[in-house]
Amino acid sequence: MNSKKSPCPYGEKCYRINPEHLEQYDHPKRTKTNDRNSTKILTDKKTKNPLITNYFKRTKPNESGELDDEQKKIIVNDHLKSPKTLCISKKSLDHDLIRNLHQKLFLTPIPDEIFLFWNFCQQISSKQPEDAFIDALGIKLVGPFDLLNNKLNESHVGNENILTHWRYFYDPPEFQTFAIIDTNCRNNHLKLESISCDYHLGYFRDDPTDQKPLVVSNDSKKSCEIHAEGDNIFATFHTLLSDKRFKLKNNNDQYNNLRRKLETFAEENQINLIDKTKHEERKKKVNAPTLHQFGIVVPMSDNNVGYRKLPITDNNLKRSFERIINLNDDEQRRKCSSVKEIQHMITLIQYANDEKDFGMGLEFGIDLFDAGHQFFHRSSKHLLKQAYELLDRKNFAQIIHIHLSDDNRQKQWPNLSAI
Template sequence: MPKEDCKYWDKCYQRNPVHLSKYNHPEMPKENEEDNVEGRKVAPKRSAPLQPEEKEEDTPAQTVEKDGPNTSNPSIDIENEEEARGSYESETAELHREAMTNISGKNYMEILEKRIRLSIQKEYDNLCESNEFIRHKFLVEMPPDFYEFWKYVGSLKSDPAKPKDAGLEHLDKLFQLQLVGPFEFLAGKFHGAKLGEPGDYLRHWRFYYDPPEFQTIFVRRGTGIHYGYWRDVPQDKENLLIARNDSASGCEFKFVAGNAFDAFLYYLEHDFVATPFSAGQLAGTKKAVTKYLSDNSLEFAQLDRLQRERTKKVVAKTFHRAGIVAPFDRKTQLGYRSLLVSDVELKKMLAMLERKEIDQVAAKQTVLEKLQPVANAANIAVDESDFGTALELGIDLFCSGHKELHLLTSSLLVPAYSMLSRPQFIAIAKAHMEQRSRDINLSIFEVLK
């Protein structure tokens, strides 16, 4: 059967095979072609008059053919039209993508990524201009004694022209004491450093057993011995206690000072082993610290008073022995309730994970089955406003050191910290458990090399 001529002649928009098999597309006669307008060709006018019930369509793509051999099944032409429209939209999308990825001969995504990097770098550089960097990257603010101790460290430089970190190098060289974390920011070590992910900054000098409440500031070089501020609430920046832990010995922390100066003196007395060559320097430094405090009329809160005040707020000791603080109403007994098991019973459950003679997969499953009722009760306690219960169990599981329990630990700490309005500790705990390391060199600068 011969094919009919398409009403749009060689200007037809359709290119699908079904349409082409039904219609010829001869070249349009010159006399029937409209003039070009600014390079755009206009479709020819219809020669036949419109029927009263017909409406003139805006574009050929909106017209359904009515006088072809398939008028008995108009859905075929509709399908052809939709296929053509789909092809057109696909081509348009492809051209758009090509345009978006071809800006002055450069890849669009590369330009976009470069602009994002520049924006992030600018924000980072601006942060480095103030102490806001510490709050932004470490999620906490530092107490007054921290900044005063930094001034003291600066006074150790014999030459004012020396770089800011000269005081750090002096203490490291003489006493094997590294001032880390926020002290490194004050020393300018973060300025111009390679950018890291948010979690990298939260893990900076965070040792294996450090809970979110603890932030390292002193480290004995080459060991797991470290000192840091203890915050029960992230916003605390006054009268903070300083605790000590040796990660090689376990999870227990001991409060040793009420300010950075006293912590430094404690370190010199207990963790620095003097030699005959350094004994004179040690005695001179101790006197210098006392004199600096006196000359500058500095008087900070002492350990005994701060510890007494905090002990009143502690609701449970926990495995790290520093205890946890949560609001507790003694009249209504609201805020904390004891776990379903004692510390001794809990440690017995967890001890199964350390037995090498039994299958570890089976041991993990058994321990989780035993812990689940305890965890369920702690979460019920959260629902009933006893937030300290879930916090206690979460911290105990964290302090056990078993990474197999991180998921359960997170399920307890997240709601507890959330209900206690301590979201910063949620971020710190998650970042730590994502990459928890027993290493002793935990500097972000090692990660970003």
């Protein structure tokens, strides 16, 4: 017997449990093994890291496949916040609306190239554009693309935890993940021996207002290092389609076919797939490499005010961090002579801030963050929030505050030897 209810506008993606909604709309049956609302969380089984959170873990079913009472309450409350929940159609996207929503959720502007890249992905996979590169590269689109496929909407505005959506431990506020390795593809299809399941791609902004961020990558199970990938998302995926690390064990025709389609689309839309001009221009502006090696960029005045060097080399700094981390507990760490060096550095940073050399605090705050041990979290959080506010990058201050909050910090971070 056919249902007299109207079909739910969210289709299989609907996760509302409001009785009035269920009574008003008809919902297709969903199997537990293909529930697209239960996004997989990538964590190291032994250390439960390095992913801080996938926002959708809040509604992840338990082992029986059902949501517990607390999770149901969260979902209901989310939708009660916004009775007229925004629905973004995959077929017709309101770009201005999405730009506004991205700014509210992530505190940064969404790059215009995202919309064009989504159009290309829809040509490859009309039903699931976020999976357009799954078969060829084992890579899934997440983060800002979750707005385009309606996984994120107005009902999520106002919850600070959204700032850690697909944020990995070694991702500073400047890094925003937009693509991850799909663990199933890595295990079953791809030659990724040199890449862990925590490899991810993202945008890097030196300032939260940057409209055209660079594309970078990090494999946080291996190290805190951030690597340059491309000037735009098209150039990055074009390069990855030539990378032997991602090559399919079989089916090279499919691999090459996708590359040709990307080249054709780029030519039609006048997209540069080769140039790395923006990365090269940024290199000239880098004040210090920091432990993640991608460096920091702060504005400098005509009389060279804005940044001053730390009175310690990166190698010596790493050795100091190692000595502290290798001790048995925090009580011993606080007595370590290397901690006095860190405290002295923080004192010097206060002097630097008084003279408007704000980059020094930013550099050392990033270094403490990259040390990867919670013993340094409090100092890192203090220095970074201070530096971002002084540099008029207040949105980054808010992101690091949530990233290093007590709820998100893990007891075991990757060891410093990974740096």
